[in-house]
Amino acid sequence: xxxxxxxxxxxxxxxxxxxxxxxxxxxxxxxxxxxxxxxxxxxxxxxxxxxxxxxxxxxxxxxxxxxxxxxxxxxxxxxxxxxxxxxxxxxxxxxxxxxxxxxxxxxxxxxxxxxxxxxxxxxxxxxxxxxxxxxxxxxxxxxxxxxxxxxxxxxxxxxxxxxxxxxxxxxxxxxxxxxxxxxxxxxxxxxxxxxxxxxxxxxxxxxxxxxxxxxxxxxxxxxxxxxxxxxxxxxxxxxxxxxxxxxxxxxxxxxxxxxxxxxxxxxxxxxxxxxxxxxxxxxxxxxxxxxxxxxxxxxxxxxxxxxxxxxxxxxxxxxxxxxxxxxxxxxxxxxxxxxxxxxxxxxxxxxxxxxxxxxxxxxxxxxxxxxxxxxxxxxxxxxxxxxxxxxxxxxxxxxxxxxxxxxxxxxxxxxxxxxxxxxxxxxxxxxxxxxxxxxxxxxxxxxxxxxxxxxxxxxxxxxxxxxxxx
Numbered sequence: 001x002x003x004x005x006x007x008x009x010x011x012x013x014x015x016x017x018x019x020x021x022x023x024x025x026x027x028x029x030x031x032x033x034x035x036x037x038x039x040x041x042x043x044x045x046x047x048x049x050x051x052x053x054x055x056x057x058x059x060x061x062x063x064x065x066x067x068x069x070x071x072x073x074x075x076x077x078x079x080x081x082x083x084x085x086x087x088x089x090x091x092x093x094x095x096x097x098x099x100x101x102x103x104x105x106x107x108x109x110x111x112x113x114x115x116x117x118x119x120x121x122x123x124x125x126x127x128x129x130x131x132x133x134x135x136x137x138x139x140x141x142x143x144x145x146x147x148x149x150x151x152x153x154x155x156x157x158x159x160x161x162x163x164x165x166x167x168x169x170x171x172x173x174x175x176x177x178x179x180x181x182x183x184x185x186x187x188x189x190x191x192x193x194x195x196x197x198x199x200x201x202x203x204x205x206x207x208x209x210x211x212x213x214x215x216x217x218x219x220x221x222x223x224x225x226x227x228x229x230x231x232x233x234x235x236x237x238x239x240x241x242x243x244x245x246x247x248x249x250x251x252x253x254x255x256x257x258x259x260x261x262x263x264x265x266x267x268x269x270x271x272x273x274x275x276x277x278x279x280x281x282x283x284x285x286x287x288x289x290x291x292x293x294x295x296x297x298x299x300x301x302x303x304x305x306x307x308x309x310x311x312x313x314x315x316x317x318x319x320x321x322x323x324x325x326x327x328x329x330x331x332x333x334x335x336x337x338x339x340x341x342x343x344x345x346x347x348x349x350x351x352x353x354x355x356x357x358x359x360x361x362x363x364x365x366x367x368x369x370x371x372x373x374x375x376x377x378x379x380x381x382x383x384x385x386x387x388x389x390x391x392x393x394x395x396x397x398x399x400x401x402x403x404x405x406x407x408x409x410x411x412x413x414x415x416x417x418x419x420x421x422x423x424x425x426x427x428x429x430x431x432x433x434x435x436x437x438x439x440x441x442x443x444x445x446x447x448x449x450x451x452x453x454x455x456x457x458x459x460x461x462x463x464x465x466x467x468x469x470x
Contacts, residue, residue, distance in 0.1 A: 002037065011039045011053055016079050016440060017417050021053075024081045024124060031125050034058060035074075042075050042086070044436055052076055056090070059128055061135045070141060072109070072131070074124065078439055082416065083305035084117035085124065087131070095141050103140040115303030176202035177402060180238035180279075182271065183247035184208040187287060190391025191245050192221070192229065198395040199402055205230045205237050209248050209271065235271065239278040242435075243398050246271070246298065247287045262468050264288060265297050269470075272301040283401055283437055286311040286412070287394055291341050292461055293468075295412040296426040300470045307437035311412025313428035314338060314345055316393040317380070318410040321347055324376045331372060336362075336410040336430045340457035345428070346450040347373040362430060362444045370447060397433065404435035411438060415458070419443030425461045427454070 002008065003022060015021050028035055035057035042052045053076045058069035071092065074085040087109035091097055099105045113122055113130045179201050181191045192206050206221055206229060222231045230237065238244060248271065250263045268288075275284070284302060286309070288294040295311030302309055317337040325331040334350040349372075351363040363369060400407045408430050415427040418440060431438035446454065 007039050008037065008053065011051055014051075014078055015053075015076075017082060020417075021076070021080055025055075028055065028124050028128075032057065032059070032128055035128075040075075050078075050436070052078070053080075055085070055124070059132050059135070061132055061139065063136055063139050068139075068141075070135060077305065077307065079305065079307055079414075081119045081123070082414065083307060084114045084122070084127070087111075087114065087127070089140060091141055098140050098142055100138050100140055102134050102138065109140075117303075117305070176240075178203045178205065178241045179243045179245070179398060179402070180205040180207060180241040180275075181245045181247065182207045182209060182235070182238065182275065183249065183288070185247065185249070186387040187249075187390060188247045189221075190387040191247060191287065191394045192391075194388075194391040194395035195245070195398055196226065196229065198392075199399045201228060201402070203230060204228050205232055205241070207232050207235060207237060209233075209267075235274050236278060238275055241279040241282045243285055243401050244275050244279060244282045245285045245287060245394055245398065246275075246294075249288050258464070258467050261290065261293060261464065264294060265468050265470065268294065268297055268301060272298050273303075276302045276304060282308075284309045285394060285397060285401075287390060292412050292426045292428070293464060296414075296424075296461075296465060297468075297470060299414065299426070305437070306414035307439065310397075310431070310433075310438050311426065311428075312390060312394050312397065313412030314341055314410045315397060315428070316389055317345065318428075318430075319393065319396070320380050321373075321376055324379045325349075325372070328379055329372065329376060334408065335373070335376070336408070336428075338410055338428050338430065339454050340427055340461060341412075342457065344453040344457045346446065346453050347376065348430075348444075348446070348450075349373060362441055364444045364446075400433045401435060401437075406432055406434045408441065409433050413438055413440060419446070419454075421454075421458055423458050423462045425458050425465070427457060427461070 003025065012018055012021065025037060035055045038054050038056060039051060040054050041049050043049050055074040058071050061068050061070050071090045073088045073090045076085050077083050089097060089103060089107040089109060091107065097103060097105065097107050102111055103109055109131065111127070111130055111134060113127050177200065179195055179199065181188055188206065192204060195201065196204055221229055248267055250267050284298055284304065286295040286298050291311040291313055295309060299306050299309040314337040318335065321335045321337055325333065325335050335347060337345050337347055339345045348362050349369055351361045397409055397411065400409065410428045410430050411433070412426045412428050413431055415421045415429060416424050418429060430441045432441070
């Protein structure tokens with residue numbers, strides 16, 4: 001496997017975990033030497049494009065005493081190997097896809113290992129072995145000459161000059177822009193009204209979850225019958241959503257903090273998998289509390305890559321920080337609040353100003369920026385996280401996703417691998433947001449005080465996650 005070509009090195013430099021990606025590719029080549037590495041332009045369901053690495057080749061599948069070679073293609077996202085590859089069958093012109101449990105009509109492969117991906121326990125080698133095993137049980141390709149019967153005994157053998165389209169699979173069907181808000185109460189209502197004002201949507205579904213202690217507000221929306229708003233108490237109403245905002249909470253002041261969080265986790269268990277099943281291409285935006293923990297839980301329960309499960313996190317504080325720096329302190333640079341949504345959150349600032357054409361990056365911690373950021377933080381004190389404020393923040397993130405704005409938000413995301421964080425935790429980090437989800441900005445060296453706060457949050461979140469049952 002040639003990893004040294006200029007083109008592959010150029011694309012590889014975009015990967016967040018480049019060294020780990022190289023190690024994984026070398027393992028794949030040792031076990032499956034027929035898999036070849038290429039670069040290509042992947043076109044997603046919304047027609048946006050990314051230049052990615054892809055693995056193409058064939059896997060040996062035995063069926064009814066005969067052996068066949070199935071052509072496949074694996075697209076590696078920028079957060080690989082911590083997110084699973086996009087797996088596709090690439091049939092030749094005289095093959096036909098047999099839609100089934102593990103392959104849809106467009107050739108997208110769906111396997112348990114993809115839905116439960118957890119690197120390093122999950123790997124492409126393990127994925128390919130599971131693919132072979134499942135395809136031997138239910139072959140997903142047959143000869144086009146037997147299309148009427150689609151007899152699996154007529155599976156096509158390997159085609160030596162297989163050519164694969166770099167453009168990936170395109171979906172030309174145009175869908176309405178639909179957003180769902182799951183969970184009632186003041187926060188749910190605030191999100192609905194803010195999204196309705198900020199975003200251009202064709203349909204906004206408000207689902208009042210009966211088990212949530214924050215339920216309510218749905219009746220008023222039904223009474224006043226707002227345009228584009230559908231009120232429901234059925235999760236199935238969310239089907240086909242591009243963004244799903246989850247505000248569900250179940251609080252009980254008589255229970256310990258861990259028990260309250262566990263109650264929320266149990267509530268999520270009955271909601272998140274169903275939401276993903278109904279809207280497999282949606283981005284989940286979590287606003288339930290504690291947001292870093294509940295975003296982590298939603299990611300685990302959803303089976304989605306972490307780029308598509310995000311939390312509102314410190315976005316509100318970040319927007320406030322940038323505003324204070326710009327208006328009150330005459331410092332025209334983007335700034336973000338990172339870390340846990342707690343007293344340990346940390347302010348950071350961009351390396352370039354708003355008017356610069358340079359790429360935005362986090363400036364390393366220094367004695368020159370610390371007094372400025374501390375002053376801005378003081379001016380932000382006592383503003384709180386009120387429902388309407390959070391609703392406006394959620395609407396801003398939602399609008400960025402729907403318009404593919406590629407704006408940087410400080411959202412709760414998988415922090416593992418960022419700036420030396422080895423634990424699997426979710427924290428707020430500056431991420432470029434668009435229609436395909438999130439991509440973290442590169443990690444930096446923080447000041448001693450800020451680094452200490454971040455590590456303390458990592459430890460506390462990791463301990464709490466170990467105490468709950470996902």
